[in-house]
Amino acid sequence: MTEEFTHVDADGDAQMVDVGEKADTQRRAVARGEIRLSTATLDAISADDIGKGDVLTTARIGAIQAVKHTWETIPMCHQIPITNVETDFSVGDGAVECTVAVETVGKTGCEMEALEGVTTGLNVVWDMVKASEKDDDGQYPTAAIEDVRVVEKTKSALGE
Template sequence: MKGFTHFDERGVKMVEVGHKSEVFRRAVAKGRIRLRPETIELIRSGKTKKGNVVATAQIAGILAVKKTPELVPLCHPIPLTGVDISFEFGEDYIEATCEVRAYYKTGVEMEALTGVTVALLTIWDMVKAVEKDENGQYPFTRIEDVHVVEKVKETYSSQ
């Protein structure tokens, strides 16, 4: 097992990355929200009362990626070069994918995980009125399987 990087005998610390080279970094995270099939159809047809669920979730996810160092205490602020959030629809779920890119000294997987999670939370918030049962509970709705699909670190040699 590797040693811990965020604390030592003096306490909590942010990992030093100053000695590292800036290289291309990319991370892709995915996750799903389970919804009633009727809710999926409302989203697909653009008939939700709160507006365009997909566009709103994309914007929320991108904003969350940019705010990751404010949300996750020991994350480095990273100069991002790109963020893409996309969705695939199933009969009773929406799968969100967040891809984050940067040229920097440390990876962007926390940003990708934050982006996908906030995108899914936004979907939930926008459709919660139709997902609730008669007791105000969410027996079907759930966010699941949030994970990093891919992490890329490419070093370039000058020729």
Template sequence: MIDISGKAEVARRAVATGEIHLKPETVEAIKNGQVEKGEVLETARIAAIMAIKRTSFAIPMCHTIPVTSIDVTFDTGIDTIKAVVEVKSTGKTGVEMEALHGVSLALLTVWDMVKSAEKDDTGNYPFTGITNIRVLEKTKQ
């Protein structure tokens, strides 16, 4: 781990995003609350929050940080769902890994909840994919 003991505590913020590509009928089922496993986006929101709080346990060189705010939103398209995660902290190191971890777990949770609808006849996922996970913004004051 990097020694951050000499750094000042400042307000920090990171926003990350990513997308999951699905069949249009799967996106409609999510919008209409017709997925057998339950409310997909609310479950994905909870997964993101849990992931953010546990980032240092999943990524070995991340510091444990005090998270002061989390916001998770979703935007549904015809065949995509975009997740946007904002994380804030007051501390000595950034929060971009927490935001990326939150986006990743939100999208993986969506996949897990709709995988039965996404499989083809051979049990594969030809239409399903997670893409464009990236940091949109990172600031410190």
């Protein structure tokens, strides 16, 4: 298999991929990740007892905003029409898990948007709870954003 880098031109300069000739298709991408937190912080999130406010609602809004603005932060991403965003945050054993599903109809995929949604959603969780995570030495021994990945990517012809 020959690997061709499509984000560089013949001179090696960065370029955006031309998708103009590609057919519009229905596309979906799902990404997932988690932020590991202390039990006390997770309990406070579940009880809606974080001083900054409702952590998961704020994170959900941040994730959706990130999806909509991915093209502004990832240099070679196309601005695509987002047709749907689904976010799910769950407080589990040792972590808050975030899943973001993005759908579009267009000429290019939406996995970067799903990844941006997850990472921003988890960053918002961190921002909301960081004061709760600090130990007596001013360190954050438990908190870590981990395992951010695309878990699904599909495309199908329109009308299928």
